[in-house]
Amino acid sequence: MRTKSVLLIAIILISIVSLTACSSTEQFFVFGTFLDMTVEGVSGGKVTREVFTYMESLETLLSPTVEGSDLHKINNAKAGDSVKCSAETMELLSIVEVIFDLSDGAYDPSIYPLVRLWNFSGDKFSQIEGKTPPTDEDIATALSVVGFDKAFTIDHVAGTVTKNVGYDGAMLDFGGVAKGYAVDKAMDNFDGKALVNLGGNIGAKGKEYTIGIGNPRESATPYFGSFTLSAGELISTSGDYERFFTYEGKRYHHILSPSTGKPSDSGLISVSVVCTNGAVGDALSTAIMVLGAEKGKALIARINDEFDLNVKAVLISTDLTYEVVGDLGFVKK
Amino acid sequence: MKNKLLKDIFKKGDILLVLVLVVAVILTAVFATRTADSFVEIYVDGVLAFQLDLLKDTTLDLNTTSYKIDLIVTVKSGKAYVTHSDCPDKLCVLSSGVSSVGGLIVCLPNKVVVKVTPKEVDAIS
Structure with missing residues (x-):
C-alpha cells in the first residue's frame, strides 16, 4: 500500500513538473496581423485565448475602420461635436499627446487623411493594385487638415475628443501606437513567463528572450541582428519594407512625414525601439523613422531624461549600416 | 509471480491512471520539442x-x-x-x-x- 502511494505520488509529481516546464505557442489573427503567444506552464492555453479575446475588443475600440469604434465616431463627427470616448482611447491619447509634443509632430495620429490618400490604410492597401503616388495638389489638400494640436481638442476630464472649427475632414488613426499598446496591456494577463508577438510588437514577461530584428532588405540571413529583451521590456519596429509599393523604380513606403505628406526620407529604413511602455515604443519607432538618426537620438535622450522608460534603439540606415542607442547587447547576424 | 507482484502494487484503475500520465508526459515532450523551433x-x-x-x-x-x-x-x-x-x-x-x-x-x-x-x-x- 505504501509502495503504491509513493509510486503514484512520484509519477504525479514528475508529470506536473514536465507540464509546468513546457512551453506552448499559439497563433491567432488580430489587428490585421498574426498574434503569437508563447507561454510557459499548464494554464497557457486558457490565458492565450483570453488575451486574444481582449485584443479583439481593443481592435474594435481603436480601429478607425470598425463602425461604432471611438475613432470611427471621431473621424465621422462634425467640427464642434464632442465624442465621448472609452478609458482606453483616452489613455492612448494622453501618451500620443506627449510623443507628438516631444517629437515636434514627427509622430502625428492625425495623419490618417494622408494614409488613406496614399492607400496605405489596412482596408485599402491589399485591395488596390498598380498603386501610384498621389499628386502634389492632393497631398496639399490632405495636409491642410493634418496637425493633431490644431485639429483636435482633447478633454481628459470629460473624456471627449472634439474636432476644431475648420477641421471637419480631420481624422485620427492609432496605427502607429495601438499594437504596442495592446501588447503592453496583454502582458498584465500572464502570471509567469510569456512572450507575446503582435506583428513584430513584442513583449517579454518573467524571463529574458532573444529577439531578432528583421532584415530591411533581402538577405541570406533570416534576421539583421539580435539582442536580449529583458523581462518587462517591449520592442516595436518601424521600417520602409513593411508596407510599400514601387512606382517607376522608386519605393514609396507607409511611414509618412506629417510635414511633407510623403514617405519619410530621413536616411533611416528601419527603427527598433525597446522600452518599458509598448505604446511609447511603437510611437517612437515611427517618429524616429521620420526624424532621422541625429534628431531621433536626441529625442530618446530627452525622453530618458524626463521619464523612467529606459528607451533603447537600433537604427538601420539606407546603406545598411546600423547604430545602437543604449545598452542592448545587440549582435549583428 | 511477477504479475502477482504487480497486481499487489497496482489495481486496474491505478494502471489506467499511470498510462494516462505517461501519455500526458509524452505529448508534452512532443509539443515542447516542436515549439523549440x-x-x-x-x-x-x-x-x-x-x-x-x-x-x-x-x-x-x-x-x-x-x-x-x-x-x-x-x-x-x-x-x-x-x-x-x-x-x-x-x-x-x-x-x-x-x-x-x-x-x-x-x-x-x-x-x-x-x-x-x-x-x-x-x-x-
Whole structure:
C-alpha cells in the first residue's frame, strides 16, 4: 500500500513538473496581423485565448475602420461635436499627446487623411493594385487638415475628443501606437513567463528572450541582428519594407512625414525601439523613422531624461549600416 | 509471480491512471520539442547561402543567377527535403527528410549541404 502511494505520488509529481516546464505557442489573427503567444506552464492555453479575446475588443475600440469604434465616431463627427470616448482611447491619447509634443509632430495620429490618400490604410492597401503616388495638389489638400494640436481638442476630464472649427475632414488613426499598446496591456494577463508577438510588437514577461530584428532588405540571413529583451521590456519596429509599393523604380513606403505628406526620407529604413511602455515604443519607432538618426537620438535622450522608460534603439540606415542607442547587447547576424 | 507482484502494487484503475500520465508526459515532450523551433541552413561550397524556417512550407530553387545549381530544396510539414538535383547518383533526393537539429542532407557533386540547426531567436521584430 505504501509502495503504491509513493509510486503514484512520484509519477504525479514528475508529470506536473514536465507540464509546468513546457512551453506552448499559439497563433491567432488580430489587428490585421498574426498574434503569437508563447507561454510557459499548464494554464497557457486558457490565458492565450483570453488575451486574444481582449485584443479583439481593443481592435474594435481603436480601429478607425470598425463602425461604432471611438475613432470611427471621431473621424465621422462634425467640427464642434464632442465624442465621448472609452478609458482606453483616452489613455492612448494622453501618451500620443506627449510623443507628438516631444517629437515636434514627427509622430502625428492625425495623419490618417494622408494614409488613406496614399492607400496605405489596412482596408485599402491589399485591395488596390498598380498603386501610384498621389499628386502634389492632393497631398496639399490632405495636409491642410493634418496637425493633431490644431485639429483636435482633447478633454481628459470629460473624456471627449472634439474636432476644431475648420477641421471637419480631420481624422485620427492609432496605427502607429495601438499594437504596442495592446501588447503592453496583454502582458498584465500572464502570471509567469510569456512572450507575446503582435506583428513584430513584442513583449517579454518573467524571463529574458532573444529577439531578432528583421532584415530591411533581402538577405541570406533570416534576421539583421539580435539582442536580449529583458523581462518587462517591449520592442516595436518601424521600417520602409513593411508596407510599400514601387512606382517607376522608386519605393514609396507607409511611414509618412506629417510635414511633407510623403514617405519619410530621413536616411533611416528601419527603427527598433525597446522600452518599458509598448505604446511609447511603437510611437517612437515611427517618429524616429521620420526624424532621422541625429534628431531621433536626441529625442530618446530627452525622453530618458524626463521619464523612467529606459528607451533603447537600433537604427538601420539606407546603406545598411546600423547604430545602437543604449545598452542592448545587440549582435549583428 | 511477477504479475502477482504487480497486481499487489497496482489495481486496474491505478494502471489506467499511470498510462494516462505517461501519455500526458509524452505529448508534452512532443509539443515542447516542436515549439523549440529550428531552421534549415543551406550551404553551397561550404558557405552559408540560405536559411529557411522549418515550420514554414517553402520551395527554394538554387538555379539562380548567384548559384546556378540545378537543385531544389523543399520544406514541407516541418521537414526539409532535396526534391530535385541534376547530380548523377541522386543520393540527396533519395535521402529521408530532415527535421531534428543535426539532421543533414549532402549533395557532394553539387557541393550543397542542407542542415537543421536550432533557431537562435525567440521572435523577430
